[in-house]
Amino acid sequence: DTAVSQTPKYLVTQMGNDKSIKCEQNLGHDTMYWYKQDSKKFLKIMFSYNNKELIINETVPNRFSPKSPDKAHLNLHINSLELGDSAVYFCASSQTSGGGINEKLFFGSGTQLSVL
Amino acid sequence: AQKITQTQPGMFVQEKEAVTLDCTYDTSDPSYGLFWYKQPSSGEMIFLIYQGSYDQQNATEGRYSLNFQKARKSANLVISASQLGDSAMYFCAMRVTWSNYQLIWGAGTKLIIKP
Numbered sequence: 001d002t003a004v005s006q007t008p009k010y011l012v013t014q015m016g017n018d019k020s021i022k023c024e025q026n027l028g029h030d031t032m033y034w035y036k037q038d039s040k041k042f043l044k045i046m047f048s049y050n051n052k053e054l055i056i057n058e059t060v061p062n063r064f065s066p067k068s069p070d071k072a073h074l075n076l077h078i079n080s081l082e083l084g085d086s087a088v089y090f091c092a093s094s095q096t097s098g099g100g101i102n103e104k105l106f107f108g109s110g111t112q113l114s115v116l
Numbered sequence: 117a118q119k120i121t122q123t124q125p126g127m128f129v130q131e132k133e134a135v136t137l138d139c140t141y142d143t144s145d146p147s148y149g150l151f152w153y154k155q156p157s158s159g160e161m162i163f164l165i166y167q168g169s170y171d172q173q174n175a176t177e178g179r180y181s182l183n184f185q186k187a188r189k190s191a192n193l194v195i196s197a198s199q200l201g202d203s204a205m206y207f208c209a210m211r212v213t214w215s216n217y218q219l220i221w222g223a224g225t226k227l228i229i230k231p
Contacts, residue, residue, distance in 0.1 A: 041223070041224045043221045048218075101148055102149050104163045105161075105163070105219065106163070107153075107161035107162075109158075
């Protein structure tokens with residue numbers, strides 16, 4: 001059983017399209033995240049939800065909209081895709097958002113998004 | 117400012133040798149946690165090891181150990197007896213209390229183990 005699963009693994013699409021990436025965790029964690037990893041492998045947090053509530057919303061174009069129907073799911077919808085959106089997107093979860101400095105993140109396997 | 121610095125963008129190491137991956141951090145928060153993650157070519161992010169700022173001993177997990185030097189603000193990852201499967205990107209990260217417990221990430225080090 002995969003702890004944090006995200007789909008699809010690969011997403012190839014044309015500029016201007018709208019796409020979604022889904023994420024589910026079966027760890028019973030309260031907090032979920034979306035990260036973007038650029039071509040230089042740098043990881044940048046995009047959003048964080050704690051029990052379905054948005055707690056971190058970094059400077060991300062409003063074309064990106066996270067949705068958390070319940071605390072086990074956090075989906076990412078992207079409107080009007082641009083070339084610069086091409087990256088690997090990671091979903092992650094942790095037990096809580098502020099439970100302690102020792103809380104590790106559990107990551108999904110990543111979604112490689114290629115915008116043509 | 118809270119910051120993680122990994123000064124080695126890439127490293128080549130002979131199989132079976134020990135490897136040290138450098139990580140220095142900057143924070144004024146006395147309470148912080150330091151993490152290492154591995155990202156193999158398959159892409160997933162794998163947690164390796166954790167060290168808390170108040171931990172008296174260096175953390176160890178199997179072949180991984182963390183050389184924690186608090187006064188120098190360094191948290192180097194040591195991999196003993198390297199294997200071909202250790203070839204991957206390695207990320208150092210820090211969590212501090214002030215930043216809403218967000219993880220602050222280094223730029224990563226690409227490690228290649230030569231047979």
